[in-house]
Amino acid sequence: MKSDRTFFWRKLHSISGLIPIGVFLFVHFAINYTAFYGAETYNQAAAMMGSLPFRYAMEIGIIFIPLLFHGIYGIYIAREAKNNISAYKYEKNWYFYFQRVSGILVFLFLVWHVGTTRIPAAFGAEVNFDMVASLVANPVYLFFYIVGILMTTYHFSNGFRTMLITWGITVNRKSQNFGKVIGVILFIVLSGIGLTAIFAFVS
Amino acid sequence: MTTNGKLVHLKIRRQDGPSSDSYVEEFEVPYRPSMNIISALMEIRKNPVNKDGKETSPVQWESVCLEEVCGACSILVNGKPRQACSTLIDSLEQPIHLAPLKTFSCERDLIVNRKQMFDALMKVKAWIDIDGTHDLGPGPRLAEEDRQWAYELSKCMTCGLCFEACPNVNDRSTFIGPAPLSQVRLFNTHPTGKMQASKRLESIMIEGGITSCGNSGNCAEVCPKEIPLTHSIAAMNKSTTAYSFKRFFVK
Numbered sequence: 001m002k003s004d005r006t007f008f009w010r011k012l013h014s015i016s017g018l019i020p021i022g023v024f025l026f027v028h029f030a031i032n033y034t035a036f037y038g039a040e041t042y043n044q045a046a047a048m049m050g051s052l053p054f055r056y057a058m059e060i061g062i063i064f065i066p067l068l069f070h071g072i073y074g075i076y077i078a079r080e081a082k083n084n085i086s087a088y089k090y091e092k093n094w095y096f097y098f099q100r101v102s103g104i105l106v107f108l109f110l111v112w113h114v115g116t117t118r119i120p121a122a123f124g125a126e127v128n129f130d131m132v133a134s135l136v137a138n139p140v141y142l143f144f145y146i147v148g149i150l151m152t153t154y155h156f157s158n159g160f161r162t163m164l165i166t167w168g169i170t171v172n173r174k175s176q177n178f179g180k181v182i183g184v185i186l187f188i189v190l191s192g193i194g195l196t197a198i199f200a201f202v203s
Numbered sequence: 204m205t206t207n208g209k210l211v212h213l214k215i216r217r218q219d220g221p222s223s224d225s226y227v228e229e230f231e232v233p234y235r236p237s238m239n240i241i242s243a244l245m246e247i248r249k250n251p252v253n254k255d256g257k258e259t260s261p262v263q264w265e266s267v268c269l270e271e272v273c274g275a276c277s278i279l280v281n282g283k284p285r286q287a288c289s290t291l292i293d294s295l296e297q298p299i300h301l302a303p304l305k306t307f308s309c310e311r312d313l314i315v316n317r318k319q320m321f322d323a324l325m326k327v328k329a330w331i332d333i334d335g336t337h338d339l340g341p342g343p344r345l346a347e348e349d350r351q352w353a354y355e356l357s358k359c360m361t362c363g364l365c366f367e368a369c370p371n372v373n374d375r376s377t378f379i380g381p382a383p384l385s386q387v388r389l390f391n392t393h394p395t396g397k398m399q400a401s402k403r404l405e406s407i408m409i410e411g412g413i414t415s416c417g418n419s420g421n422c423a424e425v426c427p428k429e430i431p432l433t434h435s436i437a438a439m440n441k442s443t444t445a446y447s448f449k450r451f452f453v454k
Binding site: 007092 | 283370413415419434
């Protein structure tokens with residue numbers, strides 16, 4: 001009994017989706033959105049991020065380790081479910097099912113996303129507007145981005161809704177409905193920002 | 204006994220024993236107004252002849268109260284988990300498909316082994332300690348305001364429909380199920396039960412406990428007693444979270 005740390009790990013998994021991953025998502029989307037104002041603004045923003053102090057420590061501690069933990073433990077959690085959406089077509093069961101589907105798709109997207117941006121950067125490629133523009137010039141890659149962005153915004157927004165339940169913040173019907181409204185607004189706003197940003201790279 | 208020669212067409216998933224293969228057998232029984240699933244099954248028992256006119260063994264099922272308070276007659280009716288007693292034939296499309304619940308192991312025909320639910324209730328200490336070695340006297344009273352909603356939780360009859368509908372209750376997962384979590388809320392609300400509140404919370408803060416809930420919400424959708432299971436689970440999330448901080452920083 002004493003050595004059972006399930007509660008701790010599950011709660012850590014839940015909060016890690018917001019802090020630091022959700023916070024990173026907001027920063028990342030904000031930086032991306034600067035592409036809407038032109039290549040030069042985007043390059044300035046990217047250079048600013050690249051010149052932050054303790055960059056590697058922050059990348060590892062705030063981005064890579066939390067993402068790997070959330071992703072791998074998330075797949076372990078998703079494997080526990082026997083999805084039954086065909087027999088129980090209820091609204092929240094759809095959210096539940098899609099949370100697991102989107103989680104796995106985001107994981108695959110991120111492997112590709114890191115592989116096509118950070119890995120070349122590690123070998124000396126410069127992270128700038130042209131790098132992304134040349135990627136999305138390929139319609140297949142643009143499609144990957146659109147799906148990846150929507151899966152990410154869904155997973156985060158619905159995850160935020162369920163996190164409010166998981167931490168006992170939204171308990172009754174009224175507050176859980178309110179949580180859903182917040183989730184829908186997050187999804188619309190984040191999707192709008194993310195898609196506007198990626199289309200800014202399409203010439 | 205038939206009123207107008209009308210028949211009820213049943214397709215029943217049967218199984219001769221716990222380790223036998225299952226098969227489907229069809230029946231046609233005489234219709235009467237206001238029949239429920241149980242009375243249709245009783246007709247088969249009266250005359251165990253299948254649709255092809257062949258004599259067969261009567262279909263086995265479990266039921267006790269016949270008024271939706273015991274929870275024994277849970278089965279799948281047209282793919283939906285229902286109480287056989289409160290499911291009226293007139294409300295269903297025919298042929299009516301009957302099958303045992305899938306989450307539990309089948310004993311025979313429509314009878315399943317519901318032991319895992321009672322084990323879960325034992326695990327979470329879903330009772331109130333009333334006796335010591337001497338008379339402890341009357342316990343504190345429950346405020347009427349709390350009694351009203353707590354009474355709703357006490358309607359749980361361990362029927363297993365929430366277990367059946369929950370995607371996280373299955374042989375790959377150790378989840379104890381939705382109903383026992385709601386019972387922790389009930390017994391931790393009771394003024395005498397509250398005295399063991401931390402023990403009950405500890406019992407659901409381990410593997411297979413409250414953190415195995417994935418918020419699919421199916422439990423509350425299928426509950427025949429309309430127990431607000433999702434809200435009970437959220438309330439227990441609040442209690443366990445608060446308790447975990449208390450355990451780490453204070454206690």
